[in-house]
Amino acid sequence: MRDRKNQNISGFSRRSFAGAIAGTSAAVTLAAQQQPAAPANPNTVAPQQPRNGPPPEVEPFAAPIEFTRRDVAPRVKPFPMTQVRVTGGVFKEAEDANRGYMSRLSADRLLYNFRQNAGLDLKGAEPLGGWERPADGKHGTELRGHFTGHFLSASANLYASAGDKEAKAKADYMVAELAKVQEKLGGGYLSAFPMELFDRLDTLSGKPRPAGPPQPGAPALPWAPFYTIHKIFAGMLDMYTLAGNAQALEIAKGMGNWADHWSVSIPEEHMQQILETEYGGIAESLYNLAAITNDDRYAKAGDRFTKKRFVNPLALRRDELRGLHVNTHVPQVIAAARRYEISGDLRFHDVADYFFGEVSAARSYVTGGTSNGELWQTEPRRLAAELKRSTSTEECCCSYNMMKLTRHLYSWNPDPKYFDYFERTLLNERIGTIRLDKGYTQYYSSLTPGAWKTFNSEDQAFWCCTGTGVEEYGKLNDSIYWHDDRGLFVNLYIPSDLDWREKGLKLRQETKFPDDHTTSVTVVAADKPVQTAIRLRIPSWTSAARVSLNGRALEATAEPGSYLTLDRTWKTGDRIDLEMPMRLTVESMPDDPTLQAFLYGPLVLAGDLGNEGLTEALIIGPNGPALNRPRPGAAQVNPNQPPAVPAIEIPTFHAAGSDPASWIKPADKPLTFRTVGQKRDVALSPFNRMFDRRYSVYWEVS
Ligand SMILES: [Zn+2]
Numbered sequence: 240m241r242d243r244k245n246q247n248i249s250g251f252s253r254r255s256f257a258g259a260i261a262g263t264s265a266a267v268t269l270a271a272q273q274q275p276a277a278p279a280n281p282n283t284v285a286p287q288q289p290r291n292g293p294p295p296e297v298e299p300f301a302a303p304i305e306f307t308r309r310d311v312a313p314r315v316k317p318f319p320m321t322q323v324r325v326t327g328g329v330f331k332e333a334e335d336a337n338r339g340y341m342s343r344l345s346a347d348r349l350l351y352n353f354r355q356n357a358g359l360d361l362k363g364a365e366p367l368g369g370w371e372r373p374a375d376g377k378h379g380t381e382l383r384g385h386f387t388g389h390f391l392s393a394s395a396n397l398y399a400s401a402g403d404k405e406a407k408a409k410a411d412y413m414v415a416e417l418a419k420v421q422e423k424l425g426g427g428y429l430s431a432f433p434m435e436l437f438d439r440l441d442t443l444s445g446k447p448r449p450a451g452p453p454q455p456g457a458p459a460l461p462w463a464p465f466y467t468i469h470k471i472f473a474g475m476l477d478m479y480t481l482a483g484n485a486q487a488l489e490i491a492k493g494m495g496n497w498a499d500h501w502s503v504s505i506p507e508e509h510m511q512q513i514l515e516t517e518y519g520g521i522a523e524s525l526y527n528l529a530a531i532t533n534d535d536r537y538a539k540a541g542d543r544f545t546k547k548r549f550v551n552p553l554a555l556r557r558d559e560l561r562g563l564h565v566n567t568h569v570p571q572v573i574a575a576a577r578r579y580e581i582s583g584d585l586r587f588h589d590v591a592d593y594f595f596g597e598v599s600a601a602r603s604y605v606t607g608g609t610s611n612g613e614l615w616q617t618e619p620r621r622l623a624a625e626l627k628r629s630t631s632t633e634e635c636c637c638s639y640n641m642m643k644l645t646r647h648l649y650s651w652n653p654d655p656k657y658f659d660y661f662e663r664t665l666l667n668e669r670i671g672t673i674r675l676d677k678g679y680t681q682y683y684s685s686l687t688p689g690a691w692k693t694f695n696s697e698d699q700a701f702w703c704c705t706g707t708g709v710e711e712y713g714k715l716n717d718s719i720y721w722h723d724d725r726g727l728f729v730n731l732y733i734p735s736d737l738d739w740r741e742k743g744l745k746l747r748q749e750t751k752f753p754d755d756h757t758t759s760v761t762v763v764a765a766d767k768p769v770q771t772a773i774r775l776r777i778p779s780w781t782s783a784a785r786v787s788l789n790g791r792a793l794e795a796t797a798e799p800g801s802y803l804t805l806d807r808t809w810k811t812g813d814r815i816d817l818e819m820p821m822r823l824t825v826e827s828m829p830d831d832p833t834l835q836a837f838l839y840g841p842l843v844l845a846g847d848l849g850n851e852g853l854t855e856a857l858i859i860g861p862n863g864p865a866l867n868r869p870r871p872g873a874a875q876v877n878p879n880q881p882p883a884v885p886a887i888e889i890p891t892f893h894a895a896g897s898d899p900a901s902w903i904k905p906a907d908k909p910l911t912f913r914t915v916g917q918k919r920d921v922a923l924s925p926f927n928r929m930f931d932r933r934y935s936v937y938w939e940v941s
Pocket of ligand 1: 566634635636637682702703704705
């Protein structure tokens with residue numbers, strides 16, 4: 240995505256506001272562009288603003304990291320998921336599809352590897368496959384147990400976001416059974432694989448790898464044991480905070496004690512070597528546990544998971560991300576954000592602030608997704624080169640974690656630019672990566688021309704992205720509505736109800752967005768008239784937003800990329816209507832202006848290239864499209880791999896003018912288009928609806 244202007248939080252200019260007053264008899268007053276008051280609690284501090292100016296001259300993390308608890312008060316907070324309900328549209332369909340998939344997975348199957356590791360009764364369950372394959376007879380996968388952790392988080396989400404009691408009951412049973420596993424394993428360590436993986440992690444980290452090909456049976460570094468522990472740890476914390484399961488907190492404390500004990504005596508130099516093996520967001524869970532229990536010991540344990548080689552350049556505002564694995568590093572930045580929030584240590588603030596700005600502006604494709612082959616493979620702003628490295632672009636769990644990080648940054652500084660990014664990624668890289676029939680989700684969302692979408696199978700995948708996938712679609716309500724002392728922010732246009740208990744207001748948002756460019760927010764019940772501000776995000780992609788209040792058009796407009804503020808006394812029946820006209824736009828690759836993608840409003844358009852050669856085996860099961868695999872009959876066909884599809888010609892275009900509307904015309908159905916006057920014309924429609932077809936998002940345009 241390209242850089243966008245950093246906009247102020249109120250979209251009204253004085254002049255346009257005067258127009259608003261003149262244009263309506265309603266008592267609407269302008270919210271001045273004031274900052275929220277400093278927090279009253281002396282133990283909290285106000286959040287830091289983005290920092291400019293020359294970077295520091297010494298490595299910020301050269302000095303020892305010492306933890307002192309000092310909470311940073313957020314400037315804005317999301318409403319708890321229990322107060323918001325998604326009520327319709329593709330968002331509700333995605334939530335329901337995901338719930339269906341989760342309900343088909345049995346608790347005892349999800350517990351299989353844990354019980355086996357502790358020598359407990361397996362209750363006749365059949366093991367899962369894929370990345371949850373057990374150590375039965377042959378070597379099990381070293382990530383086993385990770386998906387069960389995600390499943391607990393996802394169940395807690397479903398309970399908080401939709402009141403799903405069945406999901407909670409199943410997860411409560413799993414927590415109780417996992418408590419037995421933890422007890423059998425000694426009371427702290429809780430895992431589906433033996434401690435031996437951590438012994439190897441300690442012994443082999445920092446050792447040179449033996450020359451030559453790996454010898455069968457020779458000890459090797461484990462895959463990612465702390466990554467896996469983090470998912471189980473986070474699952475327990477989510478079951479406590481979102482689903483009220485007190486036993487889950489006790490289990491999490493045991494896990495925190497174990498992680499503290501394991502790491503406390505390791506010299507820092509060796510710990511830095513250990514952190515070269517993927518470990519993800521374990522520090523985030525330790526910081527969260529420290530915040531919940533008020534026990535700094537857990538935060539000090541979290542600090543040992545600060546990878547200095549990674550965070551020092553970021554705090555110096557240098558992009559040294561090339562060659563790094565994306566999805567182990569985004570969660571480290573989420574941990575840094577959380578560390579700043581409970582300590583006020585600005586070094587951690589700067590890591591998160593710079594990282595988000597760099598990845599969202601210089602390392603993200605038009606859809607909002609990032610990565611190729613799980614890595615950042617090029618220098619920043621070389622996205623055309625990045626795209627061409629392989630077909631494995633946009634690992635979905637990376638987008639999940641970038642969106643999670645966005646929420647932290649927005650809470651410190653409620654700039655609508657964060658929701659321009661969040662919305663772009665939500666609509667193009669998340670909605671559209673779940674199959675609404677089965678709830679299956681994607682691993683790589685390929686942007687290679689001629690690709691197609693692939694999805695996990697029922698019980699033989701359990702990738703990292705399957706795990707973040709089940710979490711994602713259980714919390715589509717978590718970022719729509721935010722608030723501060725002055726009032727409400729409406730950040731996403733999703734059909735939903737908000738129960739604003741603190742004000743005695745019930746609000747309903749009705750919209751077919753993005754199929755339609757309008758939305759309405761109605762006060763369906765007010766206990767008594769309430770004076771407050773309602774701020775509507777005016778997205779950067781719109782051109783001339785229009786708003787009306789109780790059917791009367793306001794003359795005021797707000798700038799795209801800002802908030803339109805309505806500050807008045809609200810009563811039952813008040814209704815705001817917002818129109819956000821969409822238009823066709825072009826985004827070129829920063830390193831190749833002829834490689835272009837087209838958008839209609841926030842929606843990335845994809846061209847339909849047919850379905851030649853596609854079979855169910857090519858769609859359900861593989862982690863990405865088999866475009867690069869050998870053709871049948873070629874020298875090195877692997878019979879276990881699906882056959883490659885026929886090569887197809889990708890059309891190229893000649894732009895008739897700088898405005899894409901001059902040669903891309905509306906087609907017969909809403910949101911669909913067709914090129915005109917090209918050697919071969921193509922039908923374009925939103926990428927998030929492109930299922931079971933071969934497509935292209937980027938095109939060569941002369
Ligand atoms: Zn993934």
